[in-house]
Amino acid sequence: MQDEAKPFQDKIVEILNHGSLNLALGLGYRAGLFDIMDAKARPCTVDEICEAAGLNPRYVREWLGVMVCGDIVELVRGDDGPPRFFLPRAHGDVLARRAGSDNLGVYTQEIPLLTACAMESVFQGFLTGAGIPYDQYPAFHDFMAQLGDAKHRQVLVDTFLPSVDEGRVVQALHRGIHVCDLGCAQGVATLLMAQAFPASRFVGIDISAQALDAARSDACEKGLTNVCFEQRDAAELRHPNNLSAHFDYITAFDAIHDQTRPLEALRGIREILKDNGAFSMIDIAAESDIDSNRDHPMGAFLYTVSLMHCMPVGLVDGGVGLGMMWGRQLAEKMLAQAGFGRVSVTKIPNDPFNLHFFCRK
Structure with missing residues (x-):
């Protein structure tokens, strides 16, 4: 050699x-x-x-x-x-699980799980360009609920929400407002918010019936009456519907990059917001250009997760397949195209993986 x-x-x-x-x-x-x-x-x-x-x-x-x-x-x-x-x-x-939001052990399951769920399908995607349906990843969705629990339980209510709009969102949540958690999956974040803010009402929206069944079961076990879950395609919300101008605050935790029609989903979010409503999009902290991600400390890992899940899920039915690493520049451009005129982008306390895109209708 x-x-x-x-x-x-x-x-x-x-x-x-x-x-x-x-x-x-x-x-x-x-x-x-x-x-x-x-x-x-x-x-x-x-x-x-x-x-x-x-x-x-x-x-x-x-x-x-x-x-x-x-x-x-x-x-x-x-x-x-x-x-x-x-x-x-x-x-x-x-x-160890006691690490809470500093827990990196939970991430070690991610690549092995995605390999078991989708290795052959992803290889076929190299040949055909076809996407992989969401329901091919049931074990991975259970893992994502674990991950959401590790990330949200210590951070969401005590750290993230108080940081939003200089504390005004938390004040409104305590008074009582209508909130939507879009792409809620098994409802980890939705239920934590519903528990913490009993005066507010919460609706979790997702496309997966299986994930929503788990969310409803968990809500029932916790005895929560201020939360419900609906199976809807976020992209279809852009048309006038029974939720139009209904919500004071909408959250989307790492959900937009998985959408097959992300621009339409963002327009749907704007449709169901009240005129003075606010939207928190939490998504991966990355750049839109591969070269600019060379120094990302977990760039190879995140691109692999995107290759094995986020991108193929987003390609289903002719979707655009944004992928997890769509990046800040494209995210800001799409938010503007969706009609959000005021967007601020900030780091999230105790969360090195994501950025907070805060928007007003």
Whole structure:
């Protein structure tokens, strides 16, 4: 092998190791192993870990081999007895569920899940250009509910909403207004808002019947009477309908880039807003040009998620297939085309992944 090829060879070896490590991290997160080891807060044998987790020792031992080689878990050997394994506190701060909005462990499930859901369909898309229907991703949608819970539970009510429009939105929510959460999926954010602001009324809108059934069930379990969920195509809301000029405030959390007709969906949002209504579009913090995303700390990861889910879902039925990395410039242009004359773009407290596009009708 040519000497000049060696650095690239080393890079590919590193990618193979890190890709394998991501798969094992996702399995360990799902199995609760990081939470168990984090709670133990001391070196433990395989049997001690498995007894607490209710898992098979042979599988966990092999998994621990990946974690030790990947410098995620420390191997501690004493003078006698079996080896012990330790998750440093600083690693638990990132990988355990207790990390809340700082939880990166939950993201380790994303690529393996998308691979299981759509690898072959995405490959066929390279040949045909066809999209992949939303209902091909049921396991991924359950994951997104977990992700939404990790992101929203500590941040949405206490941090994000108080930052919107210098606190005026929260004041209105406490008084009582009509709110729509567009692209609500399983309703994680919708239900958190409904719990926090009982004087307001909330409508969650999504195209997935399965996701909405889960949202309704959760609302029933929580005894919430100020929230309902409707199955609608956001793009069709642009025509006059029974929700026209109905809402004081509309949210869309990472939902617009998945739309098959995103411009029509944005026009629909404007249609169902009251004349003095406000719209918060939360979407990925990226640029619209690939070259400008070279230095994005998670650019390759986010483009992969887009390739495996967001773009093909957006291509269904001749859709435009925006993809997750549509970027700030295109987002601002489309909001203007939809009729939003006043748009401010700000970073979101404790959320490095997204930007907040705040619009007035």
